[in-house]
Amino acid sequence: MIHEATYALAGLIFALYAVDFALSCLDDSREPPRLRPKIPLIGHLLGLITNGTTYYSVTSKSTDAELYTLGIFNYKIYVSNSNRLMPLIQKASKSLSFKPFMQTATKTHSGASDETYHIFGNSDMLDSYSHAMKTSLAPGPHLDEQNLRMGKRVMADIDALLNHSQSETQRVKLLEWARHAIVQASSCGVYGEHHPFVRSEVERAYWTWQDYIGLHLVGLDVTGTGYAAREKVVDAYRQYMKRLPGDAALLVKERVRVLREAGVPEQDIAPMESSFGVAVFSNTSPTLFWAIWELFSRPDVLHEVREEVRLQAVTGSAKEGFELDVAALKLRCPLLLSVFQETQRMRHVHANIRKVLYDTVIDGKFLLKAGNFLQLPAAPIHSSEHIWGASASVFDPYRFADTKNTASVTGSAFLPWGAPPHLCPARQFASTEILIIIALLAMRADLQPIGGIWKSPPLKTADMVTVLNPTRDVEMDVNVRKQWEGEWRLRMSESTSRISLASG
């Protein structure tokens, strides 16, 4: 019996290797070289299921190839390891396209009808959608209003955190607080004060839904918990969208206009809008969490940042109230900006994905065959010593504060917002929000994990986000800094004064 089982196992392993070998014989010699998995046919799939996109950091370390191939059954994932190829890939967006994933997401993520799915198969419609979002998020009066609403709500949440009895230490869960602050402030900015997340159970349902989006992708939410949470969020959007409030941002009005003009059925508008939270909240929250973590866990740097913000951007006194000047924060606080961008460089794990629609040759030599996928992981580029020097693997809070350090860094080497010419159109909005929150916390509060030890929690690698969340929350002691007690105001700046982001 044991012999038979051993023979069967040996036979299976032999068969797997044989099929893997046979498939690789069908490769065109101009395709990027294959990277063999430890377990033939499914090894890379298991790696991706277990490690998410961080798997590409492992595979990319084991080859010098600029582009390589991971075989999974008869599919191929081409992986770009190179910032040099990035602009060439981005320019080939007609054949290396993100659009098929937008179409699939109408069903897997939003739960919309077949009709909407077909509408999202129209490339021109998707271009109009993207154009409408880009123009409505561009610096100017509309973004000024969006920023104003966002800033007002940030102040309310920071006041709520700090206006407790001064003798008591407040305890908060940092991730929970960062998520709440971002959902509330971003929603006020984007949807107006009567946004869909005013009720805390809708906010909670949103994060439950996010835990299930990986399972929704493969239709495996067997308990239906994620779908129920999604329904709660969609319901709140249905109520909200019965009549868009006057203070909804142009962004929302434009998104809805394009959907209606394209013929998206009315019952699908709320589900489509509710899925926009992935863009608006899900990346900003963990980025804020880690930026707070990286700053407050370095007392010397925190001291310098406090001095920088105090000298450059804060006026007033305890008696007359303090004011944070957002224009100064954006333009004259290089160390704070550097800590934020270094957090992004070290923590960003996103791998942009493209479907190869037609056979495409990149850089005159790499053939990518239609029907396969291309991934553009940022982490191997963010940790490259060729680009960032010998300290590439170390968190250097000063890295972006001195342009000498980053003189050789082009837009396609710093990728948290995507790669030019396709960058997140809300990067100024999200960066302004994060900088305001960190600056106010730095000036007004002391934060420390309970027990005083800054031990980084493990990461939830399965999350489909650009910056990973911790697997467990971290409880923090929050104390008000006595000398900065008092009323605080924001002097909001015009959005045309832009933060000098390394991405452009």
Ligand code: HEM
């Ligand atoms: C730290 C927070 C954020 C990060 C790291 C981030 C990152 C990204 C990235 C990598 C892309 C893909 C770019 C591409 O390849 O085309 C993107 C697209 C997009 N993001 Fe963000 N984003 C953030 C916050 C936001 C917020 C707050 C909003 C809305 C208020 C937003 C709206 C969008 C939109 C509309 C697109 C799609 C643009 C298009 O269709 O061309 N993002 N974002």
